[in-house]
Amino acid sequence: MKVKQLSIFVENQSGQLAEVTGALGNEGVNIRALSLADTAGFGILRLIVNDIAKAHKVLRSKRFTASETNVIAVEVPDRPGGLASILQALGDKDINIEYMYAFVEKSSANAVVIFRIENIDQAIEALQAKGIRILSAKEVYSL
Amino acid sequence: MIWDKEHECMSRSALERLQLERLKETAARVYDRVPFYRRKMDEAGVRPSDIHVLSDVRKLPFTVKDDMRANYPYGLLAVPIREAVRIHTSSGTTGKPIVVYYTRNDLDTWAELCARFITAAGVTSDDVAQVAFGYGLFTGGFGLHYGLERVGALVVPASAGNTERHLALMQDFGTTALVCTPSYGLHLGEAVNEAGIRDRIKLRRGLFGAEPWTDKMRAEIEQKLGISATDNYGLSEVIGPGVSGECEEFKNGMHISEDHFLVEIVDPDTLEPLDYGKQGELVITTLTKEAVPLLRYRTHDITRLNPEPCGCGRTATRMEKVQGRTDDMLIVRGVNIFPSQVESALLEIEGTEPHYMLVLYKEGVMDALEIWVEVSERIFSDEMKQLRELEETIKDRLQSVLGLSIKLKLVEPRTIARSEGKAKRVMDLREKT
Numbered sequence: 328m329k330v331k332q333l334s335i336f337v338e339n340q341s342g343q344l345a346e347v348t349g350a351l352g353n354e355g356v357n358i359r360a361l362s363l364a365d366t367a368g369f370g371i372l373r374l375i376v377n378d379i380a381k382a383h384k385v386l387r388s389k390r391f392t393a394s395e396t397n398v399i400a401v402e403v404p405d406r407p408g409g410l411a412s413i414l415q416a417l418g419d420k421d422i423n424i425e426y427m428y429a430f431v432e433k434s435s436a437n438a439v440v441i442f443r444i445e446n447i448d449q450a451i452e453a454l455q456a457k458g459i460r461i462l463s464a465k466e467v468y469s470l
Numbered sequence: 471m472i473w474d475k476e477h478e479c480m481s482r483s484a485l486e487r488l489q490l491e492r493l494k495e496t497a498a499r500v501y502d503r504v505p506f507y508r509r510k511m512d513e514a515g516v517r518p519s520d521i522h523v524l525s526d527v528r529k530l531p532f533t534v535k536d537d538m539r540a541n542y543p544y545g546l547l548a549v550p551i552r553e554a555v556r557i558h559t560s561s562g563t564t565g566k567p568i569v570v571y572y573t574r575n576d577l578d579t580w581a582e583l584c585a586r587f588i589t590a591a592g593v594t595s596d597d598v599a600q601v602a603f604g605y606g607l608f609t610g611g612f613g614l615h616y617g618l619e620r621v622g623a624l625v626v627p628a629s630a631g632n633t634e635r636h637l638a639l640m641q642d643f644g645t646t647a648l649v650c651t652p653s654y655g656l657h658l659g660e661a662v663n664e665a666g667i668r669d670r671i672k673l674r675r676g677l678f679g680a681e682p683w684t685d686k687m688r689a690e691i692e693q694k695l696g697i698s699a700t701d702n703y704g705l706s707e708v709i710g711p712g713v714s715g716e717c718e719e720f721k722n723g724m725h726i727s728e729d730h731f732l733v734e735i736v737d738p739d740t741l742e743p744l745d746y747g748k749q750g751e752l753v754i755t756t757l758t759k760e761a762v763p764l765l766r767y768r769t770h771d772i773t774r775l776n777p778e779p780c781g782c783g784r785t786a787t788r789m790e791k792v793q794g795r796t797d798d799m800l801i802v803r804g805v806n807i808f809p810s811q812v813e814s815a816l817l818e819i820e821g822t823e824p825h826y827m828l829v830l831y832k833e834g835v836m837d838a839l840e841i842w843v844e845v846s847e848r849i850f851s852d853e854m855k856q857l858r859e860l861e862e863t864i865k866d867r868l869q870s871v872l873g874l875s876i877k878l879k880l881v882e883p884r885t886i887a888r889s890e891g892k893a894k895r896v897m898d899l900r901e902k903t
Contacts, residue, residue, distance in 0.1 A: 334852030336845045390884040392850045
């Protein structure tokens with residue numbers, strides 16, 4: 328149920344993102360989803376890729392600082408209030424979300440939301456109890 | 471183990487008698503043979519015959535780096551060129567390099583003095599010692615090389631640079647002792663852990679010199695490489711490595727080879743002598759150098775002296791780790807700061823690697839200090855909140871240590887170049903902006 332995400336420290340200056348994504352592209356790493364959190368000085372680039380071990384190695388060799396984090400990928404029903412029902416399920420159990428970002432699944436055209444949650448097992452349990460579908464790691468890497 | 475018990479464990483009175491005899495001889499020799507010294511001594515109104523007690527060294531004029539530059543290339547030579555057998559130079563950042571010569575006896579003395587601190591650091595003929603100092607005009611490589619051979623260690627003269635090859639050599643030969651600068655030691659420590667070969671190397675000891683470093687950096691290197699790390703000190707002008715070194719048992723100050731070097735601590739501004747225990751600039755008079763003897767050479771290194779004999783049995787005065795250099799000192803908005811202060815503060819903040827850069831520039835008419843701190847994998851968090859907290863913690867700590875406001879920039883590891891020789895920690899753009 329858990330998906331590995333790669334987070335990369337990037338300085339806030341032109342060309343940095345191009346360098347990261349370029350390095351990954353050259354080594355045949357495919358990016359499935361991404362989000363960027365930034366401040367004036369630096370940003371944290373979060374990526375879901377098809378081959379995280381390889382991606383981490385490539386970035387390390389280019390002397391980027393990166394770390395791996397467990398996240399969950401949740402399928403959002405394609406109807407009004409779809410996302411709200413998921414957040415409600417987490418809120419009811421007092422589960423705090425560190426951050427989240429969304430992308431669209433190719434096969435079903437459903438939205439998928441990536442959640443970073445401190446207590447990830449509790450979150451999985453709460454969502455499954457409500458019948459909400461959590462994507463497997465394999466599904467996400469091959470989206 | 472002690473390499474030269476007779477000289478390293480001498481009684482204070484016997485040592486001082488020997489020092490006085492050698493000081494008189496050195497002063498007489500340079501007065502006779504080096505026109506530069508004769509002129510300086512005449513100007514100061516002092517003759518070699520005016521030296522009666524050790525403290526009379528204070529009557530002699532100081533020698534500074536610029537004197538060595540001004541006398542480039544042969545001006546300070548106290549022997550005919552045919553008696554000199556080796557040249558080393560110290561690369562100056564500005565102008566001409568400084569050149570030093572060695573006679574056959576000087577080289578022998580040098581190897582002996584290096585053997586002393588190498589032994590004090592715990593290295594013996596059972597060790598495989600890898601030298602990662604540059605071989606060439608720089609004194610580091612050759613000094614340690616001959617000292618290690620004298621001790622009987624198996625020497626791997628790998629020279630500086632090429633981290634991959636260092637790691638391969640360490641694994642292939644089962645290197646047990648590493649010789650390099652502390653910043654390169656740290657770099658190798660990171661490389662060993664990144665490559666995941668910690669259990670394939672047999673390093674037990676590290677001998678580090680040529681750069682000021684802190685005890686916290688020592689702990690970091692020891693932990694990363696699984697070794698016992700000792701500090702040693704020397705400078706090309708005086709002899710190269712071999713002036714002093716720590717003993718492995720106590721690591722509490724570097725034992726100075728006082729039978730070869732007469733040391734003083736002076737106030738760098740007034741040049742007045744300072745008492746034991748007071749921090750100031752180290753001044754060295756060579757007592758046995760033949761080719762290029764030096765009178766009261768101002769090292770610009772800031773340290774303090776401790777005359778108490780050490781528990782290891784050595785009786786020589788010890789100098790504490792060099793705290794910085796008077797010429798590394800930066801004046802920012804009237805405040806004196808040393809890069810080493812930044813280094814200690816960063817190390818105190820748990821998990822922060824000491825890779826940093828001080829960038830000085832002008833903001834209008836005011837000096838601005840920006841400190842770049844590298845974000846390593848260990849301190850990196852993918853949560854913004856935590857990174858912002860880290861940024862604040864570092865900034866607060868540095869501001870309180872330095873006593874002035876700074877700008878802090880967290881940077882990628884690629885931004886600060888890794889040095890394989892002396893680390894460059896300061897970028898001063900104030901002249902240009």
